[in-house]
Amino acid sequence: MxxxxxxxxxxxxxxxxxxxxxxxxxxxxxxxxxxxxxxxxxxxxxxxxxxxxxxxILDNFALGLNFEVIASVKLALPNRENLQAFEDMVLAWPEVTEVMTVTGQVDYMIHVVTTDMHAYDNFLRDKLLGSALVSDVQSRIVIRVAKRTTALPLDLVENVK
CATH class of the missing domain: 1.10.10.10 (Winged helix-like DNA-binding domain superfamily/Winged helix DNA-binding domain)
Known part of the structure; x- marks a missing residue:
């Protein structure tokens, strides 16, 4: 409880x-x-x-980190060991700011922040696709962020006395 x-x-x-x-x-x-x-x-x-x-909370644009990608990642073999190995691997990559296990046709959604498309291409080739754990990556380039917050909706918390 x-x-x-x-x-x-x-x-x-x-x-x-x-x-x-x-x-x-x-x-x-x-x-x-x-x-x-x-x-x-x-x-x-x-x-x-x-x-x-x-x-x-830092402003990525003010720091020159102007390129954001939401990537769908499919593992070659999504078993317990590979899921943990992938999570351990991405924890070491500073470009990855969020990692979420999801349901559906892919195993993870990751948020990647970097300087430009070339830097993302290097990240994609050298790190993500360079791992034998990953079989497919679908990248979605963020055009504009309409809302970004870390604030949770506390009015939805049911255990407030």
């Missing part, structure tokens, strides 16, 4: 998932608590696994 959170916890989570750079005092002020109880709630939610980490 999932651990319960109350409405104040949900507000805290919503605030920090949108801006993890806020101080505990700023978060406490926004939810109507003093700093110490707010800090204790945050620590409890970290220990419970609701908060996995805090990161800074």
């Amino acid at each position: 999932a651990q319960e959170i109350d409405s104040v916890d949900a507000k805290i989570l919503d605030i920090i998932q949108r801006d993890a750079g806020l101080s505990v005092a700023e978060i406490a002020d926004r939810v109507g608590l003093s700093s110490s109880p707010c800090w204790r709630r945050i620590k409890r939610m970290e220990e419970a696994g609701f908060i996995r980490g805090r990161v800074t």
Whole structure:
């Protein structure tokens, strides 16, 4: 059974998932608590696994990482060992920002971020297709991102007291 959170916890989570750079005092002020109880709630939610980490979201375009691809990857033989070997392999590739096991005709969808089409071609040839684990890759070039967020829809959480 999932651990319960109350409405104040949900507000805290919503605030920090949108801006993890806020101080505990700023978060406490926004939810109507003093700093110490707010800090204790945050620590409890970290220990419970609701908060996995805090990161800074970078702008890939400002950094010159202007080429994004969503690739469908089919393994040659999708057995337990090969699935794990593929996942271990892509974890080491910095160009891959997301890896999802999916249902259907392919085994994985991966999000790849790189500088340009030539860099992606090198990644595709040298890494993805260079692996005997992979039998097919279908690449979809991202033209424009209409929405990108890491914020979860906390209003859908059923275990809020």
